[in-house]
Amino acid sequence: MNRKTKIKIWIDEAGRGPWCGPVVACALAWNSNNKPNPEFIAMMNDSKKLSWKKREELYDKLIQFSQDKSIFFWVWVVDNYVIDDINIRQANKEAMRRAIVEIRRKIPKELSEISVVIDGRDNYIFDELDEAPLYIVWWDGKVSEIGAASIIAKVFRDKLMQQYATLYPHLWLETNAWYGTKKHKQALKRKNDITGIHRTSYKPIKEVLEKKEKVLVHICCGPDATVPLMDLKKDYEVIAFWYDPNIQPKAEHDKRFKAFVKVCEIEGVEYIEWEYDVKNFFKQIKWLEHTPERGEKCTVCYDMRLERTARLAREMWIKKWTSSLNNSPHKDMEKMFDLWEKWDKQIDQNNKNKSNDLEFLKIAFRKNGGFQRSVDYTNKHNIFRQNYCGCVYSDTFPGREKKWIKKWLSG
Numbered sequence: 001m002n003r004k005t006k007i008k009i010w011i012d013e014a015g016r017g018p019w020c021g022p023v024v025a026c027a028l029a030w031n032s033n034n035k036p037n038p039e040f041i042a043m044m045n046d047s048k049k050l051s052w053k054k055r056e057e058l059y060d061k062l063i064q065f066s067q068d069k070s071i072f073f074w075v076w077v078v079d080n081y082v083i084d085d086i087n088i089r090q091a092n093k094e095a096m097r098r099a100i101v102e103i104r105r106k107i108p109k110e111l112s113e114i115s116v117v118i119d120g121r122d123n124y125i126f127d128e129l130d131e132a133p134l135y136i137v138w139w140d141g142k143v144s145e146i147g148a149a150s151i152i153a154k155v156f157r158d159k160l161m162q163q164y165a166t167l168y169p170h171l172w173l174e175t176n177a178w179y180g181t182k183k184h185k186q187a188l189k190r191k192n193d194i195t196g197i198h199r200t201s202y203k204p205i206k207e208v209l210e211k212k213e214k215v216l217v218h219i220c221c222g223p224d225a226t227v228p229l230m231d232l233k234k235d236y237e238v239i240a241f242w243y244d245p246n247i248q249p250k251a252e253h254d255k256r257f258k259a260f261v262k263v264c265e266i267e268g269v270e271y272i273e274w275e276y277d278v279k280n281f282f283k284q285i286k287w288l289e290h291t292p293e294r295g296e297k298c299t300v301c302y303d304m305r306l307e308r309t310a311r312l313a314r315e316m317w318i319k320k321w322t323s324s325l326n327n328s329p330h331k332d333m334e335k336m337f338d339l340w341e342k343w344d345k346q347i348d349q350n351n352k353n354k355s356n357d358l359e360f361l362k363i364a365f366r367k368n369g370g371f372q373r374s375v376d377y378t379n380k381h382n383i384f385r386q387n388y389c390g391c392v393y394s395d396t397f398p399g400r401e402k403k404w405i406k407k408w409l410s411g
């Protein structure tokens with residue numbers, strides 16, 4: 001054996017593009033004293049140009065040739081956690097560096113004067129090498145060694161992904177490499193869809209992780225919208241919901257609605273307006289009209305608004321919901337918490353898809369200075385603040401109830 005034979009190590013990688021799994025580098029050299037037969041060498045090609053079946057056949061053959069030392073190769077795998085830590089370019093360099101270090105151990109000392117050729121344009125410098133590698137682009141179909149390295153890297157990675165497929169059957173890893181197709185995007189809607197092998201530093205994955213969960217918030221007036229919207233939007237994508245047919249007269253209702261819209265606009269929150277079904281309100285509180293404020297009629301009044309909110313949350317597939325009603329010091333907070341719980345259970349009884357059970361957010365918005373914050377906010381932004389609860393039976397309703405009721409019920 002020629003002691004001065006210089007041996008070329010050829011390197012290619014697989015798995016830079018996919019949104020999950022490792023990057024794999026293969027360093028490979030033909031043994032110049034014992035090469036595989038020329039017919040086999042002629043079959044080497046860019047792994048992407050070969051069928052799955054053909055790649056696997058050639059891979060098996062390459063393994064056999066390595067066993068009788070016709071070729072030397074080493075594979076190094078850098079997982080998705082390292083990719084996220086140091087970025088894909090550096091992770092790829094690390095995979096190649098370790099493959100070079102390890103293949104040198106396999107090559108007999110008399111062949112150890114090596115030079116390295118890499119398929120790619122990254123121009124990495126490796127401290128372990130005396131001379132810089134030569135970089136070539138798109139040669140994996142033209143140079144047999146690069147073709148062989150690309151086949152080994154690709155099939156080795158595919159086999160790893162097939163193992164992961166048993167852990168994550170919903171990712172179809174056994175048949176594709178997650179290069180970020182439309183189908184993959186559709187499979188990533190919620191944080192729970194992200195698995196332990198996804199590359200969380202990749203933009204599409206990051207976007208899903210940073211996406212806030214939705215919450216539907218029933219709002220009863222402008223001032224009481226302030227603290228819930230400000231606080232909830234820190235952690236959620238908030239949708240404000242207006243359904244308050246308990247407010248009379250209509251002009252007062254519209255004034256409060258305008259104040260609500262103003263707060264939504266200041267806070268940049270989307271909102272939904274529901275119909276002003278005032279007749280339904282009077283129907284619901286029938287025979288309870290003259291019960292005291294915070295008494296039975298008010299329970300019915302909270303309940304009809306909370307029920308509508310819970311039903312809408314279910315219809316919109318929004319799991320979390322809550323209300324601004326408890327921001328007001330004039331409302332009975334514990335009573336509302338009980339009602340919320342009731343609607344969570346009642347609506348979920350008919351829900352076959354238990355993965356999306358309703359969950360009310362039991363937050364006492366008015367506590368910890370919440371009420372004062374809402375007062376400061378309304379002063380600062382000149383938000384309309386009402387001076388009675390809402391209906392004509394409110395303790396401090398300024399008009400004559402009978403006149404209004406007659407008007408609405410006949411209208």
Ligand code: SF4
Nearest residue numbers: 246298301389390391
């Ligand atoms: S007093 Fe207020 S809470 Fe009670 S029924 Fe009237 S509008 Fe509703």
